[in-house]
Amino acid sequence: MKKSENIVVGISIGDLNGIGGEIVLKTFEDSRVLDFCTPVIFASAKAMNFFKSHFKSEINFNITNNLNQIVHGKVNVFNSWSEPVNIEFGNEDLKIGAYAIKSLQSATKALKHGDIDVLVTAPINKHNIQSKDFKFPGHTDYLAQQLEGESLMFMVTDDLRVGLLTDHVPVKDVVNHITEDLIINKINTVYNSLKVDFNIVRPRIAVLGINPHTGDNGVIGNEDDTVLRPTLKKLKEEGKLVYGPYAADSFFGSNNYKSFDAVVASYHDQGLIPFKTLSFGQGVNFTAGLNKVRTSPDHGTAYEIAGKGVADESSFKEAVFTAIHIFRNRNEYEELTANPLKKSSKKI
Structure with a gap:
């Protein structure tokens, strides 16, 4: 390394x-x-x-x-x-x-x-x-x-990580993109990234609902009941600590996110508005899964302040250090996978 x-x-x-x-x-x-x-x-x-x-x-x-x-x-x-x-x-x-x-x-x-x-x-x-x-x-x-690899937009800080089922997709098309295969692929990508890139042994993942109030038993859409819940059940049966779907409107305001290692949102603004509200200037966009x-x-690009010398470099600097941290974690994971006895010797 x-x-x-x-x-x-x-x-x-x-x-x-x-x-x-x-x-x-x-x-x-x-x-x-x-x-x-x-x-x-x-x-x-x-x-x-x-x-x-x-x-x-x-x-x-x-x-x-x-x-x-x-x-x-x-x-x-x-x-x-x-x-x-x-x-x-x-x-x-x-x-x-x-x-x-x-x-x-x-x-x-x-x-x-x-x-x-x-x-x-x-x-x-x-x-x-x-x-x-x-x-x-x-x-x-x-x-x-x-x-x-399987790419995933993963917004991260020290205490908040938000992944997306769909990213740059028009809102009118979101539901059509969310399939069982997509959910499984994206959550597996988050799960593996938490283990390999962030050194979390047993990741806990929360998943936000597709519809308001996760559909209110079909009153506001049935995708949460017909697609999301059955797929999350399959992932749980594999032994993954995956929870939800949670109603997105109250999830962050209640600090519920602090109980999990990552949150998976159904679409771009559902995840990124709370993320940037809670961590703007310190957050990092990490492309997980590659x-x-x-x-x-x-x-x-912040054109409105470009050239004026007043731009805040904090998020860019965090991006540099996050990249370094993830690179080192990946190398360490590869070493431990290749030599599992090394892990036990560290604990002695």
Whole structure:
């Protein structure tokens, strides 16, 4: 297993007109972060030096065209393109969206090849990244295609983890997507992630209902009774500690979530509104279920404050440390699985 200070954290720069460049610089201006990882920013020397000058950063980059030449203890910049880019903070620009994708594709290639250990993605604009060559709703869907495994949007903090049965799906289509197979796959992904990525031996998972009041015995829809409850029963019979469905409207306000290691919501806003209300600025978006580790902050491009020097880097910094933590937990799990006696020797 790698020592923590040697973990190579790849960073896709996101939308250059947003706050990505600023929060990346602010994160690594704290030199103590370099004691835990070696960052590699996938952008260009010209773009990063523009950010450095604009935000008056004192970071000295190691610029490279070769990932074999990254320097530990330095903030590395890998040239994913060489031409100058016109950066205009706060503007939505299709050309800038194309560079966000260049960065993401370059970083993903490095992740697949093992040149970096984990990937942390700065925010993109889901509209200006669309093109004839890139037709994904966002990072998660693209990475699910590129990497092995069953992807799941998993929003995490130290004391709250929220997974989703459906993520970027229109509300009118949610019910049609929620099938027995989907429920089993998503909850198994959450369960395995809690064990492998978060070192929780016997995970307890709460599942929120599909309809208000979980359908009120069919008065407000019958999907909770016909699809969700029977599927949860099957998972319980396998020995998994899965509970619910719970009425979503009171679940978080009553602090019920504190009794569980994770909560699985039926759709995007049902899970993310309470998550961001309780933890905004500290939350991390983790793509669970893939064979590589990817995290991101829990916010977007924030065009309205881009370039002003007032962006809060807390969530991005948390994303970096969460990626490191999960990478180490996965390595430890693999070691213990390969050598189960090592676990018992630790307890002596």
